[in-house]
Amino acid sequence: MPLPPTVRVKLSSEAAESISLTPVVVQDLAIRDLLEHILGVTGKDEARIGELLLRGSFVSGASRFRWQGWEPDRDDMRTLLATFPDPDPARVFAPASCVRAVLQGGRRPIELPREAVAHKGFFRRESFWDVVMGIAAAGVPGYASYSYREKCDRYVRELERADAERIRAASQAVKFSTLREQIRAAAYSRMELFVPR
Numbered sequence: 001m002p003l004p005p006t007v008r009v010k011l012s013s014e015a016a017e018s019i020s021l022t023p024v025v026v027q028d029l030a031i032r033d034l035l036e037h038i039l040g041v042t043g044k045d046e047a048r049i050g051e052l053l054l055r056g057s058f059v060s061g062a063s064r065f066r067w068q069g070w071e072p073d074r075d076d077m078r079t080l081l082a083t084f085p086d087p088d089p090a091r092v093f094a095p096a097s098c099v100r101a102v103l104q105g106g107r108r109p110i111e112l113p114r115e116a117v118a119h120k121g122f123f124r125r126e127s128f129w130d131v132v133m134g135i136a137a138a139g140v141p142g143y144a145s146y147s148y149r150e151k152c153d154r155y156v157r158e159l160e161r162a163d164a165e166r167i168r169a170a171s172q173a174v175k176f177s178t179l180r181e182q183i184r185a186a187a188y189s190r191m192e193l194f195v196p197r
Contacts, residue, residue, distance in 0.1 A: 040149030
């Protein structure tokens with residue numbers, strides 16, 4: 001069956017709670033928007049995408065999407081999928097375009113959104129974000145993949161002990177005390193970097 005321009009989707013919460021009554025929201029999603037959500041789970045796996053469209057259900061994060069399933073026309077699906085970006089290992093990391101970094105290696109990842117840590121306080125030459133990007137760029141992060149969920153190219157930079165110490169020392173510039181303490185206390189050995197395309 002050809003891909004429809006829109007799909008009537010029922011959205012409900014999959015939040016793990018003991019007893020939860022959450023409303024089901026019904027909305028018409030453009031087929032491209034539905035595929036964008038599915039790509040965040042499957043990547044460009046045509047067989048898996050076709051299987052989910054036929055089943056008419058999938059879970060993304062805390063949301064369950066349901067619709068009347070159908071067997072998609074593979075050529076139509078391939079044509080639409082071609083309009084989405086592909087991973088491109090030739091793309092070089094661009095610190096000025098990076099929007100988020102994630103410190104990993106401890107018990108839980110530490111999220112560093114640029115807008116939360118780029119504030120430069122009085123009498124400071126550089127922000128915490130400037131230090132993180134300097135460390136990231138100095139080590140030439142390796143290309144990891146394209147994240148359809150984030151709509152970003154994802155890079156990974158392994159951290160040396162000295163890099164982690166510099167990050168901890170620079171954390172005094174972070175204005176959010178909880179985040180500042182996480183950065184100081186956690187053990188991390190790598191950094192994921194996200195650059196929108």
